[in-house]
Amino acid sequence: MRIETVWVGRGGQGIVTATYIIANASIIDGFHAIANPEFGAERRGAPVKAFLTISKEPIEDQEPVKTPHVAVVFDDKLLGAMQFVIDAVKPGGYVILNTGKSPQDAAALVGRDDVNIVVIDAIAIARKHLKLDVPNGPLAGAFSKVMGFPSLQSIREAFETQLGKAVEENFAAVKEAYEVAAVIPAKKVDASAKPKGIISTTSAFLTGPYEVVGWREVNKAGAVFPGSSFPYATGGWRIDKPVIDHSKCIMCRKCWLYCPDDAIIEAWVEREGPRGRKFRMKMIDFDYQYCKGCGVCAEVCPTGAIQMVREI
Amino acid sequence: MKVAEEYPGLYEYANFELPQEELFLPGHGLCASCTIGVIARHMLKVLGPDTIVVNPTGCAEVSTVVYPRTNWAVPWIHVAFGNGGSVASGIEAAIKVLKRRGVIDPNRKINIVVFAGDGGTADIGFQALSGMLERGHKVIYVMYDNEGYMNTGIQRSGTTPFGASTTTAPAGKKVPGNVTHKKPMVAIAAAHGIPYAATANPAYVHDMVYKFKKAAEADGPAFLHILQSCTPGWRFEPKYAIRVLELATETGYWVNYEIDHGEFRVTVPVPKRKPVKCFLQLQGRFRHLKPEEIDTIQALIDKDVAEINRIVGREVIGPVDPGLECLTPRGAR
Numbered sequence: 001m002r003i004e005t006v007w008v009g010r011g012g013q014g015i016v017t018a019t020y021i022i023a024n025a026s027i028i029d030g031f032h033a034i035a036n037p038e039f040g041a042e043r044r045g046a047p048v049k050a051f052l053t054i055s056k057e058p059i060e061d062q063e064p065v066k067t068p069h070v071a072v073v074f075d076d077k078l079l080g081a082m083q084f085v086i087d088a089v090k091p092g093g094y095v096i097l098n099t100g101k102s103p104q105d106a107a108a109l110v111g112r113d114d115v116n117i118v119v120i121d122a123i124a125i126a127r128k129h130l131k132l133d134v135p136n137g138p139l140a141g142a143f144s145k146v147m148g149f150p151s152l153q154s155i156r157e158a159f160e161t162q163l164g165k166a167v168e169e170n171f172a173a174v175k176e177a178y179e180v181a182a183v184i185p186a187k188k189v190d191a192s193a194k195p196k197g198i199i200s201t202t203s204a205f206l207t208g209p210y211e212v213v214g215w216r217e218v219n220k221a222g223a224v225f226p227g228s229s230f231p232y233a234t235g236g237w238r239i240d241k242p243v244i245d246h247s248k249c250i251m252c253r254k255c256w257l258y259c260p261d262d263a264i265i266e267a268w269v270e271r272e273g274p275r276g277r278k279f280r281m282k283m284i285d286f287d288y289q290y291c292k293g294c295g296v297c298a299e300v301c302p303t304g305a306i307q308m309v310r311e312i
Numbered sequence: 313m314k315v316a317e318e319y320p321g322l323y324e325y326a327n328f329e330l331p332q333e334e335l336f337l338p339g340h341g342l343c344a345s346c347t348i349g350v351i352a353r354h355m356l357k358v359l360g361p362d363t364i365v366v367n368p369t370g371c372a373e374v375s376t377v378v379y380p381r382t383n384w385a386v387p388w389i390h391v392a393f394g395n396g397g398s399v400a401s402g403i404e405a406a407i408k409v410l411k412r413r414g415v416i417d418p419n420r421k422i423n424i425v426v427f428a429g430d431g432g433t434a435d436i437g438f439q440a441l442s443g444m445l446e447r448g449h450k451v452i453y454v455m456y457d458n459e460g461y462m463n464t465g466i467q468r469s470g471t472t473p474f475g476a477s478t479t480t481a482p483a484g485k486k487v488p489g490n491v492t493h494k495k496p497m498v499a500i501a502a503a504h505g506i507p508y509a510a511t512a513n514p515a516y517v518h519d520m521v522y523k524f525k526k527a528a529e530a531d532g533p534a535f536l537h538i539l540q541s542c543t544p545g546w547r548f549e550p551k552y553a554i555r556v557l558e559l560a561t562e563t564g565y566w567v568n569y570e571i572d573h574g575e576f577r578v579t580v581p582v583p584k585r586k587p588v589k590c591f592l593q594l595q596g597r598f599r600h601l602k603p604e605e606i607d608t609i610q611a612l613i614d615k616d617v618a619e620i621n622r623i624v625g626r627e628v629i630g631p632v633d634p635g636l637e638c639l640t641p642r643g644a645r
């Protein structure tokens with residue numbers, strides 16, 4: 001038996017730790033395991049990938065996983081940008097997805113009926129037990145439930161050796177996820193079919209359409225056109241999105257001043273006055289294509305007009 | 313508005329007059345809430361499109377220029393970790409020659425900026441910076457200080473504060489994290505006899521913007537030391553990125569001042585200080601500190617503040633008032 005898995009999520013969500021925990025726990029249970037994260041210049045919120053292979057026999061190769069049995073996805077917004085990970089899952093394999101959406105909606109998002117889909121609201125569980133947005137514990141719990149290993153007891157031991165702190169809180173989150181993870185079985189599996197694609201090994205840094213530039217198009221000295229970053233839609237990094245209550249906004253522009261991502265814009269809007277007269281006024285709006293959901297605007301707003309609302 | 317009377321020009325940009333135009337564009341890979349974004353946005357608003365940015369390796373560089381695209385809507389050049397000052401010197405000298413030969417209009421004002429991290433400035437880029445200041449090149453050197461080598465995984469740098477836990481100076485049983493104090497970069501730069509050196513803090517945008525403007529107008533090299541909060545490195549919740557910087561100034565940990573042709577001025581006076589504990593407790597990198605270590609840090613700050621008050625000749629940074637609430641309530645500022 002040899003299970004190959006890929007874990008995709010965002011910098012800061014604990015992807016690497018999750019693979020170490022499962023690897024450790026599997027080893028305690030008598031398996032062989034190897035966890036190899038793919039490091040690049042990942043910032044907080046940027047897509048990150050990690051590979052984990054578990055086997056009854058010793059593992060000799062250290063290759064990245066190309067067509068996994070299991071894909072663990074930490075953020076449903078990655079489904080669009082990292083569709084190639086879903087496509088690469090072997091028919092009959094598993095997609096474990098963290099989302100606040102209903103299992104049916106989530107399954108529709110995954111868009112495959114030849115894999116088992118596991119749906120879990122890991123962020124809600126993490127916020128409940130740890131008061132943090134780190135969904136790795138609950139996803140480890142969901143993994144353990146659907147795969148049947150490693151045992152909860154070993155996960156707990158792995159937390160002790162790996163983290164050494166907040167073991168109780170993390171374990172409570174794992175246990176809850178173990179109990180509530182919803183499994184939607186695959187409808188039809190053609191075991192002889194090949195996956196639709198393979199996982200490329202380049203580090204996925206930004207979400208958005210990628211262009212592979214051939215050497216012929218590379219300018220002299222690697223020069224690139226100033227200000228050409230617009231196609232990088234960093235809005236996919238969000239967990240919460242800012243929403244404004246215009247009746248409370250006094251247009252002090254503090255949010256605009258302090259937004260690190262230039263995601264706050266002033267838009268002219270047309271309004272109707274009390275006697276039906278139309279006039280134009282300026283209002284604060286968000287550019288959700290780029291807003292990373294950091295919450296700075298809500299925090300600096302002097303009137304509390306901005307609220308952060310959960311999005312995934 | 314006493315400050316405005318005392319320093320004309322300070323609030324020039326205050327009343328909604330910051331240019332709307334963005335030359336530091338969205339779509340960058342900086343961490344959510346990273347205040348490098350705030351610094352770079354306002355820097356280019358003030359300096360305008362005729363600016364050349366020289367960017368040594370660091371978070372700002374790897375996150376904003378992901379081949380084949382860039383966030384900078386101005387000419388930008390990547391340089392090695394240690395030679396920001398040298399490359400900028402070369403660019404400045406070349407522009408001088410081109411102006412003399414009439415290739416570029418001699419009256420055109422071109423700003424040359426080095427945008428470097430604390431590691432690329434206070435440590436490995438130090439000799440290049442010192443050489444540039446010594447030769448008197450008209451370059452604005454902006455050091456964004458997140459108090460560590462954040463891009464490569466939070467190692468300690470020459471400006472990491474006392475007591476901060478980093479991956480190369482971790483807090484343990486015997487040592488409370490980093491044991492040195494911040495390198496006084498502005499004092500070192502000013503000692504080269506340059507016309508303008510200042511500290512700034514993005515939480516005080518108008519003050520920071522005024523300093524960019526003064527730096528651009530200086531008749532020689534200008535050095536700006538700007539504090540920058542870093543979520544993974546300082547370990548605070550992303551939403552507190554500006555709050556934690558505010559606390560740095562409110563506690564006297566960070567004093568906003570300038571040295572203009574040798575004249576020392578505090579540009580953001582703090583009549584009453586909050587205890588430094590307020591600044592420390594928001595961050596995970598100080599979580600391990602024992603009360604006596606916090607007292608040590610408080611004492612270090614008291615000493616710095618006394619020194620600043622002595623130079624100014626009156627009390628610009630006031631005494632600690634333990635009665636103040638750590639997080640200023642909403643709308644009070």
Ligand SMILES: Cc1ncc(C[n+]2csc(CCOP(=O)(O)OP(=O)(O)O)c2C)c(N)n1
Pocket residue numbers: 369370371372392393394428429430431432433458460461462463464469
């Ligand atoms: C000569 C050299 N040594 C080491 C490195 C690796 N390196 C790249 S960025 C970096 C840290 C940069 O730190 P800092 O200047 O403080 O900027 P920050 O990452 O905090 O923005 C290091 C050590 C390098 N690029 N060149």
Ligand code: SF4
Pocket residue numbers: 242258259260261262263264286290291292293294295296297298345
């Ligand atoms: S949440 Fe952060 S990125 Fe989004 S608009 Fe507010 S400050 Fe900008």
Ligand code: SF4
Pocket residue numbers: 043044341342343345346347348371372375458462463541542543544545
């Ligand atoms: S690691 Fe720190 S300095 Fe670097 S991008 Fe993230 S928040 Fe900014």
